[in-house]
Amino acid sequence: MKVPHSQIKPFLLTFVLLINSAFFCFGNDYTTKTDSTKTKIISFKIKLKSDNKVKLKPAPLKFNKHFAYSFTLDDGYRSAYLTAFPLLNGGKISSPDKNEWKIDQGGDGTISKGLFYSDGFGNKIPFKLALAVNGGLIHDLPVNRGRLSWPEIKEMYNAGWDILNHGFHHATKHGTNYLTEVTENTASIQQNLDFTMSHFVVPGGEGDAGYHLEYEKDALANGSFSVASSGVGPVFNVNSKVNLDKMITSRTFVQSSKDTTSFKTMDRYLKIVDSIVKQPNPVWFNEFTHGTGNTNLWNLSMCFPDFKYYMTTLANKYGTKGNDSIWMAPWQEVYEYIWLRDRIKVDYKQKNKEIEVTIELPEIPENFRYRDISLAVDTSSKFEIESNKDLNIKDDGKTTHKQIFIQLE
Template identity: 55%
Template sequence: MMRKIRSIIICGFVLTTGIHSISFAKTAPRKSKADAGKTVYVKLKLNSDAPFKVSVAPLKYNKHLAFSFTLDDGYRSAFTCAYPLLNGGLVSPAIPDEYHSDQGGDGEKSDGLFYTNGCGKNVAFKLAVALNAGIVYDHPDNRARLSWAEVKTLYDAGWDILNHGYHHLSKHGTDYNTEVLQNIKVVQEKVGFTMTQFVVPGGEHDEGYEHIYEQDALKAGAYAVASYVGKGPAIDVNKPVDLKDMIYARNFLQSNKDSLDFKTIDRDLNRIDSLMKQPQPIWYNEFTHSVGDKNLWNLSMLYPEFKYYMTSIDKTYGAKGTDSIWMAPWQEVYEYIWLRDHIKVTSQQQGRNVVLKLEVPPIPANFRHTEISINIDTRTQFTVNNAAPLKMSNNGHNLLNIELGSI
């Protein structure tokens, strides 16, 4: 286990950024398809009859670090700055907003930030947005919040949209249950999907309010809840992970008022480097709020610092570097871990011929990420002879990625 790196205080609660010691057990989400799962087979042809072993990769594409980064509250800069920086496109110039802040960036074109799927395909970095549907709107022109069209674009690009309460309410007298359920209902109506992950909103509150939010979210069908104290923000995923009603903590990043401080970002990068040096694969979770050119509410990251952070990670651990990071939002990683811990993969070899047997569990109907990565351990090359109806990619020597949603 890793020693604690540092502590931070948000809304009166202390979060620590160390690897949390967790218990391991296999669990099943509450909502599943009616079928009892399926069994599929994949035929491989080896270049020689060298010994062959197979295992499910701890993380998708067999990366060493899953890094989940969330932008809380649905600020417009998620679309105008973060999205084009990561996905490729023109970052917006200054957008003075209704809060006397700025939801724009540097106005420069980005080529995008990528890791690979281990089989030659670039995959853009993706984040999550913790959204309050009650404060999504299209006007005025200087709005600080996302529009529904922007939310849909982010979702369609693979970003995950997390439940953050309908109006971000936390004060005395808040109906927490309504905040949770109304947010699910409106996002379903507007965008067409059901949110399954909840993020407790901060702000003025009664002592212990977060525990009521946690329980109401879980009762409403959330699989996991981000709160002030819980598992993480760094979780060892080398063994099965107890995902049942998971409460997790996130590391909070913010700029120092409106003054750029790249030394602080370098310390944050050193934390990522220390996680990369751990012998076991890690799942790590961070968040901030806006990432525009002003530090909104002094709870956000200035765009130059956010850009420096993300582009440094890209150069060192993305496709341009060691290609050892999986930059994916919380829901995507959660769903991979669940699939990994419930699928059973075995193999039978006869000379150069190998048949993989995949016993696929009934996948919950509200999962959106259903790709699994299979590690191939052999001294020779291989080709896939017959995988219908599966969609997959492989690199011919040690990795096979299979889209289970295609069966």
């Protein structure tokens, strides 16, 4: 379903918004409560090669990265599977492919080796996006369908892409039952893919004035931790606590222009990203588009050559081929990391070359997909970790001495 141009922020307005919000940080008041009786303690020891003093704290972002970038594809168009997924994850990109609407959602037919950042422990991780989908519009037929199928969404989900609630039918017009749109889509994904979505993206389109407010209210009241709509952001300073409670964020879009002879439009978007990355504090930036095929779907999408150029440039500058400062992860993954980061209590005691570390964990919501902790380590000494076998922990103590990573069950 089309989104009117009035829903899309013009480029210059977007630029001003991003620069003005680059240092924006939410307040520290939380209304979400955790049950202190259900907290858990984990512990381990750090064995140093020297007895220099060590500082230890939760890293602002996973893998102690400087820049988290979340990118979402709206509406569940099939170009996500034909072009975006193989480009980022590695694989055969579709050749030109006209769908049931006579629109080319394919790509250039090449083989991609994937686009990566590293975890700081010698492992490459593919760039991952999120899909905002409408369960009522997902079908397996026809063969040349314009929308994704259930197996295609499942494959991308299994590869680490996140699935966000976008309403069951993408309904916005007068008479829409917003509550039903929210809850039926949740039930549809649960039934077909066996997981519960926890974040909502308000669908754009023609509707009554303020219809997005109804979506926001019903989504937050029915299981969504955050809503992408017309709120704060989309750039957040994450160097201190972030108020994620009933979070409503703004959306900005990356889309191709009518100029198909060069990448000047993409270069302007990339210049904004570069200005954000250069901020002194760690930041989180969130963007959207629709299709990523050869045709600019509804004139609200990225043509595949632009998408390929944009993502490849990000990987070459900020991924493993560049300075490796990016954490290219979907909205849900970043949200859940920051939520946990701000609620753990880290305590450590150093005695000569040994440090005892204890971490108190809060009760984590059952439908969280990610339960990861990154600790930033400030030391010049090599070190190694001593822990029980049940704790999934790794470190870079023999190389850069900068981080410890814990993956909770």
